[in-house]
Amino acid sequence: MQGSGDEGVILVSFGSVVGYNFGVNERILQVMAMAFSKLPQKVIWKLKLDDTSKISLSDNVKLISWLPQNDILGHNKTRLFIAHAGINGLLESIYHGIPMICSPFFGDQFSNALMAQNSGFAEAITLATISSQELIDVIRKVINTPRYRETARRISKSIKLLPRQPFKEAADWVEYTQAQGGLEFLRPRALDMSFYQLYNLDILLLVFSVLSVILYIAYIFLKVVVKRLFKSSKKQKTK
Numbered sequence: 001m002q003g004s005g006d007e008g009v010i011l012v013s014f015g016s017v018v019g020y021n022f023g024v025n026e027r028i029l030q031v032m033a034m035a036f037s038k039l040p041q042k043v044i045w046k047l048k049l050d051d052t053s054k055i056s057l058s059d060n061v062k063l064i065s066w067l068p069q070n071d072i073l074g075h076n077k078t079r080l081f082i083a084h085a086g087i088n089g090l091l092e093s094i095y096h097g098i099p100m101i102c103s104p105f106f107g108d109q110f111s112n113a114l115m116a117q118n119s120g121f122a123e124a125i126t127l128a129t130i131s132s133q134e135l136i137d138v139i140r141k142v143i144n145t146p147r148y149r150e151t152a153r154r155i156s157k158s159i160k161l162l163p164r165q166p167f168k169e170a171a172d173w174v175e176y177t178q179a180q181g182g183l184e185f186l187r188p189r190a191l192d193m194s195f196y197q198l199y200n201l202d203i204l205l206l207v208f209s210v211l212s213v214i215l216y217i218a219y220i221f222l223k224v225v226v227k228r229l230f231k232s233s234k235k236q237k238t239k
Helices: 002-007 026-037 069-073 087-095 109-119 132-144 146-160 166-180 201-238
Strands: 009-013 042-046 061-064 078-083 100-102 122-124
Touching (some): 009 069, 026 132, 069 078, 078 132, 087 109, 122 132
Parallel strands (some): 042 061
């Protein structure tokens, strides 16, 4: 980190689930490796990969299977976080005021990436279709455009200025609940509902019954209409 100079460090991590043959394939790895080789920044890349021979790494890239993500994001040399937009990484990044490039793969990552982009501290991409040059352009855009870091720092400041730290607030509410003796109004209604009520099976049964009756009436009506049309056509042929 200290040897990265003024250019700083780019952190790349896709969590503990996304890896080779699960979200990341050989093409994506090659695109990323080629893009990183053309950057002036140092790149710390967390990657679960058994066969590192699938990609050729440049001297500015350090490949590692585990890293202290929160500590690196909190370092003053970190310039950018490239991730999958998992909620934990997203919160850690904005807490430390680090702009992001998000490439979601599944689940809530898509909505998280969209939220980060709309908030102004990130750009959302799709690694499965992006080219090396396009990735380089996005990286340079986020790092060299002041508004991304300024927005990230503004959000970070607002989080750090909360009257109470989140863990303190959570502890206070637990103690308050214990002191009040349970607070029954906080008990979820779903715990007292029967199975068919919880999953709206009674509503679905009613809707299904009504639709069945409507379809049956429509079937009888069409059957009568077709029968009469057939009889009318038969009489005309007989005449």
